[in-house]
Amino acid sequence: MTATQIKHAKFRIGQVVKHRIFPFRGVIFDVVPEFANTEEWYQAIPEETRPRRDQPFYHILAENSENEYIAYVSEQNLLPDTSGEPLHHPQIAQMFNLLANGTYQPKAQIKH
Known part of the structure; x- marks a missing residue:
């Protein structure tokens, strides 16, 4: 996804x-500009x-x-979570670093 496509996204x-x-609740790991799932799912x-x-x-x-x-999840169905409660999803550690302020930073991708 390019920066131009995600600049209209409310969440990051x-x-x-x-x-x-x-x-x-959870942490966002990908954003798509519009619906991109199956018709059956929808x-x-x-x-x-x-x-x-x-x-x-x-x-x-x-x-x-x-x-x-x-x-x-669609943007209209999300709200910021400001509880500060820790998340426990096992894949978080694979994708993110937890910063001291309680926010998540994506881990750097290794380029081959």
Whole structure:
């Protein structure tokens, strides 16, 4: 993704967010400028909560009180998480460095 494509995104990679409706939170690891999943996935969302396709969507290392998983969430359904509570998703350590202020910084990618 280029900087031009993500400059319109409200949230950034490494930011901790929570879902507006469902009880989960996590750290963003990828942003796409608009819906890029399957039609089956989209149609499985109840119509009354189905998000618009023409907005950024985020891949999140998500967790709730029961488990950790990867979530794909529309921008309209995310809020900043300012709780300061630590995240426990096992993949966070592979992708991010935790900074002293509690924020996540993507690890440098090795170029081959």
